[in-house]
Amino acid sequence: MSPSSPALSSSSSSPSSLSSQFSLSSPSSASSLAASAAPSAGEFAVRVSNVTFAYPGSEQPVLREASLAIRKGSFAAIAGGNGCGKSTLCKLFNGLIPHYYSGEFSGSVEVCGRPAEGRGVAELSRQVGYVYQDFDNQLVRPTVLDEAVFAPLNYGLPEYRAMGQRALELCGISHLHDRYVWELSGGQKHLLALAGALALEPDVLVVDEPVSQLDPRHARQAYEVLRRLNRQHGITIIVIEHHTEFIADYCEEVCLMEQGRVLWQLPAAEALNRLADLDRLGIQPPEVTQAAAKLSELLGKPSAASSYPVTADDAEAYFGAILRRRAAETGSPGKEAGGGASAGEAPPSNPSPAIEFRRTELSYRTVRKEKREVLRGLDLALNEGERIALVGNNGAGKSSLLKLIAGIARPTGGDVRVLGEDAKGLSVERISARIAYVFQNPEDMFIEDTVYKEVAYCLKRRRYPQAEETAERMLRAFRLEPLRDRDARLLSGGQQRRVSLAIGAAIRPEIILLDEPTANLDLATREELIGTLKELEAHVRTVVIATHDMQLVRQWATRVVVLNEGVVAGDGAPADVFADADLIRRAGLAPTQIMDLSARLGLKPACASPAELAGRIYGMLAHGKENDSHAARPQLV
Missing domain, CATH: 3.40.50.300 (P-loop containing nucleotide triphosphate hydrolases)
Structure with missing residues (x-):
């Protein structure tokens, strides 16, 4: 889509009337499907008509008269x-x-123009x-x-x-x-x-x-x-x-x-x-769409029927047109009302290490007797009070590093110290009493036949006080109460993820390690995860998340450690890491959509959220108009 230039009104030049100066409408999407006569059955790849289905043993159907036709x-x-x-x-x-x-099935399905029944x-x-x-x-x-x-x-x-x-x-x-x-x-x-x-x-x-x-x-x-x-x-x-x-x-x-x-x-x-x-329904629109909607709201022009940009290219043209119009009106590109803040909070000024890697190596022999190095001479200290995002391309060693901390893997060279002790001398059972590791694949954590039993298992085995009350609280926190008697293995991927997070959070660990925690999660559960992590900060000394979710990094982390080919390629605050274009390229990363748009619009430092970008653009518009409206007046003293 190619957004139209926002219309300008000269009716007012005060900041309070910005909504009358900038219209945030854009034409309908170029990707809209062309209207046509009703297609024949053979033109559909799949067609589902009034299908209702319930899995065996489930009281409620998963599909309820669902109908769909895809060309x-x-x-x-x-x-x-x-x-x-x-x-x-x-x-x-x-x-x-x-x-x-x-299970219980009714309705009809066609695949490539032919009924699926009997096939x-x-x-x-x-x-x-x-x-x-x-x-x-x-x-x-x-x-x-x-x-x-x-x-x-x-x-x-x-x-x-x-x-x-x-x-x-x-x-x-x-x-x-x-x-x-x-x-x-x-x-x-x-x-x-x-x-x-x-x-x-x-x-x-x-x-x-x-x-x-x-x-x-x-x-x-x-x-x-x-x-x-x-x-x-x-x-x-x-x-x-x-x-x-x-x-x-x-x-x-x-x-x-x-x-x-x-x-x-x-x-x-x-x-x-x-x-x-x-x-x-807990689905997050594209960040640029959120930014456009927020700016529209700030300008007093929110509209349920608005067509906001959905891609970075569209958004660059959309916001660029707004800023060019402002420049044409004022004769100046204007100034920002204030700079952006980096993600997260500042770490403690004198941190003490919770986890230390000293020349740590991890390698293994393949079936062909070849040596494969996963981590190579790692020197790294992860400190108390930090919210650490571990990022890097697939195969960089992120999951392996977490397994070393959790005692699931043992280093083949160097040392790993956890909470002041050498991990080599600690059993997995002793480590797991203080460190929770939430696996990348949720099913790896399931051993019971109901969701409630999964969450309560470790609490009861280790005789935690108020085990049942804690398990119930975790079910509520992760919206699992309706699923309490279901087998976790039969849940959807997102539901399984919520169960695994509840298991990890239930033991109130001193260190929590999360491997791709937001994979398959909708917006509501993602926000609940971040909320739960904040609640745990009262007793969790360090949180380490291995993730590809750059929005999570931007929203939550105070420190980003970049792994590439088994070594630390970068380490610093999120804003500093994302500002290093060469590091981003080498590590297979990408800035968030809003950071990309910030760079395209020349906003420095890059904005950390859609609301921040909208606020900074609004501030530029308001600040420029304030200068113009006061320029011909004597200053009040």
Whole structure:
């Protein structure tokens, strides 16, 4: 979309009437779907009509008369809060429901113009590739190339090897072809699962949370692969996605789900401007959209029907036009009312280390007897009172560093000291009494048959005082009360994430380690996580989060440690780290959308939040007008 230049009014020049000077409207999205006559059934990749489905043993249906139609060749996103039925809906497309999950089912499903009824999973999987939220469980072969060729080989396709190799190249992991799957990082495994689905060259590709464990560079690469498949090969792409910036950049349309129903299906730009619906369902609009809406509010022009920018390119033109109009009116580019603040709070002035790495090394021998170095001569002190974000590209060593702290892994060289003690002399049980480690894969933490028992397990085994009351409080804090009697393994990915966070927070640890805690989380749960972390600060001495979520880094962290190829490549305050463009590039990171827009607009230091950017632009507008309105007057003394 190309936003129109904001109209200026000369009716007033005082700051109080800024709302009459700047109109924040922009034309409808260029990505709007063209109107046409009602399409025939054969023009749809998938069509779902009035489907209701309940999993075995569940009293309430997950889908409630859900209806959806996605055209062939489109790029669609399915969005909604955790537990609204997104993944369940998509499992209709390849026949998993009702052929594998044999719950209570009614309604009809068509795939590529043909009814899905009577067609099994094996047949439908030739047309519909699927990358699951728990993608680790769909990797079944020992090496990367074996995995990539597995599906076409099982279908007896003579070019199975070439098909697998092409899929690896598309996903940018062909250089890993001889690696064993268990040697890969979580992000690399995600790309391999995508390659495995692509190997059959399906008509429809469904990807559940495409970027949940990918660093920003690989996340963008994954979406570029999907776009190329869509545009050059005509494959229908359907993503289940919480990250609206990716929806804005890549998707044509959005299907919003609420409580098992498809609430609406709209062009992407229009959908991402349905701010009331998104907010109600815990979905965060793109940061630039939030900034535009906030500026509109400051100028007294909020409107539910406004069309705000949704991409960084649109926002650059949108806000740039506003500032150029102001400059034309005043003859001056104006000044900011005040500078921006960096994320987080200042760390203690004289911190004492809670965790120390001294020339720490971690390596292992592969099955081929090759030595692989994960961490190389690490010297690092993580101090009490700090909120530390551990960032870096996939395979940089972030999860390995957390496992060293938790005692799950032992260094092959150097030392690790935790809370003043040498970790080598501590058992995992003793360490875990003071340190909570929340795993990247939530299922790795589940050992009981209900959510309540999972949260209460450690509390009761270790005889914590008021164990039951603490467990109940964690259920409330993470909105798990309605799920208390469900098996955590059967929950959605976002719900499983909430359970794992509740388990980690329940023991009130001195140090808490979180590996990709916001993956698969909607906005409401993400905010609850940050709120819970703040509540824990009274007794948690240090929090370390390994994450690819740059918005979380910006919003929460006081210190950022950048890992690259097993060494510390950068260490400092978030604003300083993001200001180092070369470091960002080498570490596979990316600034948040609002930081990127700040740089495009020449705002220094970069803004940390949409509200800050809106406030600074409003201040520039107001400050410039104040200068003009007072210029012809004598100063009052």
